[in-house]
Amino acid sequence: MSSTNTRRRRSVARQLLVGQLAVVVLLVTLGGALALVDARRDSDESIRREVVDIAVSIATAPSTVTALASADPTAALQPVTERVRIATGMDFIVVMSPDRTRFTHTTTELIGGQFTGTIDRALAGETFTETYRGSLGPSIRAVTPVLDDGRVVGLVSAGVTRQKISDQFVAGLPAVLGIIAAALGVALAASYLLNRRLSRQTLGLAPDELRSMYEHHDAVLHSIGEGLVVWGGDSEAELVNDEARRLLDLPEGPVTRERLPESLRGLGDTAVRDEMHLTATRVLVVTQDPVLHGSRRLGTVTVLRDHTELQRVMGELDSMTSFAESLRSQAHESANRLHTVITMVELGRTEQAVEFATQELELSQNLIDRLMSTVQEPAVAALLLGKVSQAAEQGVELTVTEDTALTDTESFDRRELVTLAGNLIDNAIDAAKQSDEPWVEVTVRESETDLVIQVADSGPGMDADALARARTRGFSTKSGSRGLGLALVTQVVERHHGTLTSETTYGSVVTASIPHE
Structure with a gap:
């Protein structure tokens, strides 16, 4: 292997050590020579003073x-x-x-x-x-x-x-040479320790390897579509790329853990894999891994992926799926009722057959007609109808109040309305099932200044502390589970500078209020 290749692969620390040793040896040698010359001159000068004093x-x-x-x-x-x-x-x-x-x-x-x-x-x-x-x-x-x-x-x-x-000078040389040797030894030891420290800090890489790594590192950081935050040994991030600043709404300048969204502050140095976190405006999937060199931990790398739009679409899809499932269930139930009506007619009980058929049809059609006339947003109307059937399947009586109405649909995003109403109703259904006679009551209404979505249920309710916990990532009122429902609701409410309150009156009542923009 050529000497050029060997020299190219020498680490920064080793090259610096060789250069330091050469400089140290040269300086100590020149200093020692000058010290010897100076000592000889001082010796002559001392002798001159001494012979003058004695002669005088x-x-x-x-x-x-x-x-x-x-x-x-x-x-x-x-x-x-x-x-x-x-x-x-x-x-x-x-x-x-x-x-x-x-x-x-x-x-x-x-x-x-x-x-x-x-x-x-x-x-x-x-x-x-x-x-x-x-x-x-x-x-x-x-x-x-x-x-x-x-x-x-x-x-x-x-x-x-x-x-x-000369004899006197030579007799004093061991002391002078000893001092020079001691100085050289201290300099060599200091150079060796500096070399070890620099070798650890540069991971033993050569200058061209460090340059190449920096160029690739810089190119990757600006090209990847994921947020990247690199943490060292203290609370201040060593690196934050542009995507991470965008996803976390961070300004330019140093980034500490205290400046992160609340759910991300508690991660510390723990390793996590595809964990869902919420900020004030986004839904993020977070992965965090330690950075190791051998057995030594250098820090941690946090990777952020934006799932905001995906989460919204999935929420809307869930609502539509629930509505479809509700329609399928109703179709199945209608088939059963139709067979019952036909059988009653065949048995000659026509009056009872007509009464049985029109009673269920009237109740269902009245609800559909009312929602379609008062709720101008089809997605919200479909969501409410679907949740009525979904709740019934789970043994919960869900009622949409008579004063439910939504006419101004331009002021609100359809997906956000589905997120708000759908998650509040789902939480209420789960909470209501804990009571002996489960029920849920939903109200969607407008005032001159606000849109109000109010959901009451027969569940145990939430105090202020429970609501605060439920509004953070990973908390759910469901026993033994973790969810994002109220956290997603909170995200929408805070984005529009609204309010979210919980109280216990005739039942557990959660109210989301969003001002008109």
Whole structure:
């Protein structure tokens, strides 16, 4: 496999680690070299200050002037300068006359000889330092005058050889190199830890893989027809695509769980599959799954699918199906009655046959005629007729009140009317079956300002807390079941800024009121 392909597959973290190591090693090496050069310069500067101090101390001592004026300066000065040299670590201390004649020296054979080096500046009264190759080799030395009443009566030179300075510098190298090694170790450890953290965050992907993933990720997010919300470790979403903002009516900006519709806030990090949820305007199917990398949980992904229109169509279809089933049941019942009438005629009981036939027909036809004349919306009229038969099949007496009327059909959506009336009646029928003599009473009427759908039943009724629970997703008044009935009703009512109330008077009464738009 080519080195180009290998290099291409290196992760971002590994490439960064290699680059960091190269930079760290280079910087530490250069820093160490500069530190060594600086240490050597500091060492030389320290030696210069030290030799100046020692030379000046000896030159300004009164005993030095006295010794130089004596007949034998060497006898007076040599023991003193040697003690000072040994105590201070100097390699030599030379006391000389202005004509360079040495009175003292570390090597006694050189006493009486000529001092080699620069003395002109000292003869002029100046103290200076220089690096010079003398009798003991290259050295850093200081030369200073010995003054007596302003006259230069002698010179003092103190120095340390380069060899000794180098030995002292080398002796200090392990400490300097140890510091450099420690700094390099800390830098390498920090780079390694940073590499591990970055590797976890980038999932070990190479730069081209990350770029490709981002491009595909961005394209998919803008093209899919489902809402997508990605959650990390905190309560703020890491990603929300355009469809999710549309479905949840979210503005631009950060999205937290507190900004979600009430039924979605409680999902947390739990996994759910095709669960129905309602917002103020939509019916959503929600799927939520954890995002795992190995055994580590990175977060959760919430997928939202819009089933609003489908739910409305299904509600209308259910109503039509109920009506068809009611008609089928009535046809079957009519056949039974017809056979009964025919048999009574054959038995010669014609009067009783006519009375039996016209009694049921009159009741049924009166209801149909009344609803068709007062309820101008055919779907609502069919729904009410179907629910009467459906309730009868379940042993519940359903009555449509005499004041039921609906003439202004343009102000209201037909599907919403079916959703409102159908779900309220279904809930009432289920609740009424819990009583000994089940009954339901339905009223659909208009005022100048509102459309009112009122459903009463013989059931136990709902208090304020029960109604609040029933208006949320997944709650049903049916024992042991979960439904969307009252939640769908609430959605329609809130969409039109209406009201939904429950009270217990002559029975359990639920009233939905929607203002004219």
